[in-house]
Amino acid sequence: MNELLISGGRVLDPASGTDRVADVLVRDGVVAAVGPDVAAASPGADVLDARGCWVTPGLIDLHTHLREPGGEGAEDVATGSAAAAAGGYTAVSPMANTDPVADTAVVIELVLRRGREVGLVDLLPVASITRGLGGVELTPMGELARSDARVDFFSDDGIPLGDSLVMRRALQYATAFDVVVCNHSEDPVLTADAQMNEGAMSSVLGLPGWPREAEEIMLARDLILAHGAGARLHVPHLTTAGGVELVRRAKQAGTRVTAEVTPHHLLLEDVEVAAYDAVMKVNPPLRTAADVAVLRAALIDGTIDAVATDHAPHGREAKRQPWEHAPCGMLGLETAFPIVHTELVRTGRMDALTAVARFTTGPATVRNTRGHGGPIVPGSPANLQVFDPELTWTVDRALLRSRADNTPFHGRTLVGRARHTVLHGRPTLRDGAVVTEVPNV
Amino acid sequence: MRRLLDADDLSRMVRRLAHEVIEGNGGAQDLVLLGVRTRGVPIARRLADAIRTIEGVDVPVGELDVTLYRDDLALRDPMPIGATDVPVDVEGRTVVLVDDVLYTGRTVRAALDATSALGRPARIRLVCLVDRGHRELPVRADHVGKNIPTSTEEMVVVRLSETDGVDEVVVGDAR
């Protein structure tokens, strides 16, 4: 019998609506008891001190680039999993834009097996919508949905599916298996050569602009197609006020749509580009203060269901290139929840339970998260985060667990950080240190 | 700071230097006075005034900025480049370079280069108000107002009413 006692924390569990100080007893990977007096019942348990901390379901990321296979110079399953554990995550969704592309059961199984071997975070499978991200032929959704991997989420992330006919067929076909289709909202014709948000900053900096119209046109098209097909559409990384309004109206109209926002789009604006440091280059681009305000409000009111990191590691050399040649993407796993906590919860804009929901129950409404996201009640899988909301720390790119160091938050002071992370009853992060010795699987 | 020379001393000195220049040139013909910016310029004008009084001849006066010809750019604060304004062609004339203090000789060397860039004078003479020694180059003035032996720790400052509101020469500690 393997017992773990998480002692004296404030249990914040959106799925059960719980917000109270309680011990959580875990036995053999499953929550055994939650209450004020469970400590006495388990004198032999391994104890994780959670006094002064929040005990939340383990966080779920809907949008992660682990870069394996093919991009191991920037990240792999082991380093990405360590970053996830350090960020309080117990489940992440590795995107399909690997090399080879995750468009067959073989590649997806390979990544999932690597995830199990590393054992620091559960991987929720993602397959591409089209073969090889080519935008032409559909990936075998039925086979993948019925494979051992049980793929329920399809995305060509990074490459917009521009062909309306292919997108329409993908959405229609997906309804047969009730799987989710997620398209990068960007009209690629309108963003040819685009380098940053189109606006006053791009005009000064002389960088070709990424018009908001490009995001909203594609989003509107997808919403209309999904509505017509009765399909489940997930909108990744919303960045514009207009896009939020489109999602809001579609939800009111009964479209089966969910949406996510990234921590960087909740915090950073396009003025960050002024120093031409390509670490600030991201797709979709950092927008304006007005957009940030609308995204925050939409996250709070639930129009946006989830915060997703779009954790996108890139090597130092790639990011040191001149801006126009540097790749898009930012690290996110280790800083996501602390940013939302620092910027929205501590400032009083968002209550703690809602913030936790956007990282747990929110993602669980988007796709099948397989025992992640709560509730924290007896019988549930013990996937938990113990978050210290008072710990003040300064982001140091050299100390992050990712192989790459392209965080846009280097040098920024944040309040709150994961202290312990528990995956199926086993600590993957303990007192801020990733627990790398893995039990045999 | 010690004052070594006052306004009367300076004016006597300028009159004497004017006589010396005329004598050295065998008259005031074909002369052009080039003041080395900044304080060489008003001294050159005073010399021209004195020559007019003595000889009744107007000698042309020009201004020379030698910044671009210096070899110690790296050792000095960046300096604004002043105008070089020479009203006559120096070709074939006797150019009299006029500076306030002769010290290492580097300013004079730069002034020689700057003058050569303007054309080919028949000869170049050098007048300085004060010679404080410590030459780093084989440079010698033709006419000196006053020799003031100094140590390298000291500095010699020529103040003129045109630029500083007072006529005097002072010596003080450089530090």
Add this chain to the structure above:
Amino acid sequence: MSAPLTDLIAIRDLTRDQVDDLLDTAREMLPIARRERASVPTLRGRIVCNLFLEDSTRTRLSFDLAAKRLSADVVDFTAEGTSVTKGESLLDTAETLMALGVDLIVLRTSSAGAPVQLAREVEVPVLNAGDGWHQHPTQALLDALTIRERCGTVEGARVTIVGDVLHSRVARSEVELLRMLGAHVTLVAPPTLLPPDVGGWGVTVASDIDAVLPDTDVLYVLRVQRERMHRAFFPSTREYASVWGIGADRLRRLPADALLMHPGPVNRGVELTSEAMEDPRSVITEQVTNGIAVRMACLYRLLSATTRAEVAS
């Protein structure tokens, strides 16, 4: 004395004092630039590297002459068509140049912001000779010098800039500098070739060039690339020339004492007719000479500032 210059990348990085000093210095360089006076030994022994990752014979020649009039040694690193133009190894190239001991890098590149990035990585001054659509500071300075020499001051001048502002590094530097110096700037461009949200630029935007010309002291015509019409920025070069181009007819509306300027090279028959180029108000060739003087001033200031830092350390 203004603060020492460490790099020259964008006009907005300069203070008014620094601009005035550069223009005053350039003015004293003019006789040397015009070859009325011999070259000066000021930068003897210094090595200036022209790192031109984008072809521009004219600008390179101007920097080359500027450096040589100051007796600097010039090494050319032109990388047209090599991997450096793709930007992959700009910083590798910079490391090589450092190892070779260059004292200053003049960088021309199609990548906006690359000089900013380069300046972060190298110890020596970086002089931006044009980066993408971003900035071309020496062009703006030479234009300001030209206006100052002709009109006495830039303050209060009514400058009309007409043409492809969107793709123009010249326009961006021009607007920043002219505004700093107190000119009134009007931009006239097809709406497709005007950058978005220029509300913060402190300029007037107009669409009818004929209406603006009578109230113009300086008409600044920007280059328009013919290829733009293939991306639907405007219908045809013929339409561009008739609606936005400057010809003799249109110049009749320009006051007699106004100036006509162009950064060169001119697309004859598109933004300017050959006839218009011959107009007595044109100062286009003067701009070229002034360019040498301005670049001399910039090299002089950048190199005296850095050597000073070296001595201090």
